Amino acid sequence: MSWRWPAPFVIDIEVLPAHIDGLGHVNNVVYVGWLEDCAWRHSQSLGLGLDEYRRLDRAMAVLRHEIDYLASARLGERLQMGTWVVESHRGLKMTRRFQLLRPADGVTLLSAQTTFACIELSSGRPRRMPEAFMERYGRALIDV
Numbered sequence: 001m002s003w004r005w006p007a008p009f010v011i012d013i014e015v016l017p018a019h020i021d022g023l024g025h026v027n028n029v030v031y032v033g034w035l036e037d038c039a040w041r042h043s044q045s046l047g048l049g050l051d052e053y054r055r056l057d058r059a060m061a062v063l064r065h066e067i068d069y070l071a072s073a074r075l076g077e078r079l080q081m082g083t084w085v086v087e088s089h090r091g092l093k094m095t096r097r098f099q100l101l102r103p104a105d106g107v108t109l110l111s112a113q114t115t116f117a118c119i120e121l122s123s124g125r126p127r128r129m130p131e132a133f134m135e136r137y138g139r140a141l142i143d144v
Contacts, residue, residue, distance in 0.1 A: 008082025025072035
């Protein structure tokens with residue numbers, strides 16, 4: 001298995017019947033859900049879960065997803081999604097990269113990038129990241 005960059009945060013995924021569309025493979029909307037799940041679990045591992053977001057009145061909201069669907073996932077397959085924080089823009093934005101692998105044959109099924117903006121939860125307006133975000137997401141930041 002080959003990760004594009006070192007030391008990803010990784011989640012395991014099993015393809016279930018609910019993930020399959022009429023074409024017999026995982027529906028594209030499901031992949032977006034997996035991206036979100038992976039990003040949230042990584043944030044939580046850094047100590048930035050919903051409770052901390054609420055306490056700080058800040059959150060990272062999706063601005064843009066860019067997804068390259070490279071191969072199909074099918075029912076019963078076991079997959080791994082890795083993520084990396086690759087950019088932080090002056091405390092306002094953050095970019096994550098993702099890679100979805102099928103360990104059985106090492107094939108990359110998906111490559112993605114998501115750009116997030118920091119918002120104030122109480123107003124929904126863009127705001128600078130609090131120090132806790134800068135420090136904790138900064139720990140996960142890699143050079144690509």
